[in-house]
Amino acid sequence: MSLRHELERLLGKFGQDSQILEDSVLIGCSEQQEAWFALDLGLNSSSSINASLQKAEMETALQGSFIKLTKALFELNVKDASLLSTAQALLRWHDTHQFCSRSGQPTKKNVSGSKRVCPSNNIIYYPQVAPVVITLVSDGTRCLLVRQSSFPKGMYSALAGFCDIGESLEETVRREIAEEVGLEVDRLHYSASQHWPFPNSTLMIACHATVKPGQTELQVNLKELEAAAWFSRDEVATVLRRNNLSNQQQSGAIPFWLPPKLAIAHQLIKEWVEKPTCSPLPA
Numbered sequence: 001m002s003l004r005h006e007l008e009r010l011l012g013k014f015g016q017d018s019q020i021l022e023d024s025v026l027i028g029c030s031e032q033q034e035a036w037f038a039l040d041l042g043l044n045s046s047s048s049i050n051a052s053l054q055k056a057e058m059e060t061a062l063q064g065s066f067i068k069l070t071k072a073l074f075e076l077n078v079k080d081a082s083l084l085s086t087a088q089a090l091l092r093w094h095d096t097h098q099f100c101s102r103s104g105q106p107t108k109k110n111v112s113g114s115k116r117v118c119p120s121n122n123i124i125y126y127p128q129v130a131p132v133v134i135t136l137v138s139d140g141t142r143c144l145l146v147r148q149s150s151f152p153k154g155m156y157s158a159l160a161g162f163c164d165i166g167e168s169l170e171e172t173v174r175r176e177i178a179e180e181v182g183l184e185v186d187r188l189h190y191s192a193s194q195h196w197p198f199p200n201s202t203l204m205i206a207c208h209a210t211v212k213p214g215q216t217e218l219q220v221n222l223k224e225l226e227a228a229a230w231f232s233r234d235e236v237a238t239v240l241r242r243n244n245l246s247n248q249q250q251s252g253a254i255p256f257w258l259p260p261k262l263a264i265a266h267q268l269i270k271e272w273v274e275k276p277t278c279s280p281l282p283a
């Protein structure tokens, strides 16, 4: 039996029309050049009254279990997390771009899902990605960690912000740091990037920034941040080590915790702790 027939059989078993296979999107391919497609079964839709029943049936039939996507992204290996991140972002984009914004007519997905076209005027829509800068600010000896009220309790991270239209990355970093904590960036260098699918598709561009010598006084913008503070390398190194322990092993004495290993913020902070590239600046 071909893979497609097997899929159709499974979809039928779970009460799904095999027509939904046409909505699947290409997210990558194996080393053997097999194409990998992703499909949203719409099990989270509140209109699906049988959703919980279907979920349980599928778990048994496929010998797996459904877990929250945000949790899965931090538990899988880098390659699988990246596939999942692509799938979530692409499927969500298709779901929210069903109509042409010029003609109001339904748009049509191409086979791979790399674009949608309006048949009435041939306007092509491509999936969107919003650039976001995430910056670890340092004064040479300490780094700046911040909290947004939306973060899980006790978590601190690097400072982030969306690029405004017309801005270069450097301008975004300088503006966001000035807006959120009132600091002036002296030096800046790029570290790495990561696609992140929540709330919509973003490209997180991670940088290290150093502030001007002697200008470390924070003016925290409480509309954007709940808290911001300087932390020494030793403090951050201790918390990073404890971050790697499971919750049960953690003692109640931990003052705060950092984003999980696969988050680019974690890598940025780890990089700063392990490879100090900036020489200390005078206070």
Ligand SMILES: NC(=O)C1=CN([C@@H]2O[C@H](COP(=O)(O)OP(=O)(O)OC[C@H]3O[C@@H](n4cnc5c(N)ncnc54)[C@H](OP(=O)(O)O)[C@@H]3O)[C@@H](O)[C@H]2O)C=CC1
Residues within 6 Å of the ligand: 130, 132, 134, 157, 158, 159, 160, 161, 162, 163, 176, 196, 198, 199, 202, 224, 259, 263, 264, 265, 266
């Ligand atoms: N991995 C990590 O550790 C962290 C990741 N992040 C990620 O970075 C993203 C950006 O950080 P955040 O501090 O929230 O950004 P900002 O500091 O730019 O503040 C968010 C505000 O920017 C406005 N905005 C401008 N462009 C957009 C857009 N394209 N999409 C949504 N909002 C936009 C909105 O304002 P208005 O409501 O006025 O329209 C929004 O409330 C977050 O969404 C999160 O996914 C953030 C922090 C840590």
Ligand SMILES: [Mg+2]
Residues within 6 Å of the ligand: 159, 160, 161, 180, 224
């Ligand atoms: Mg921000």
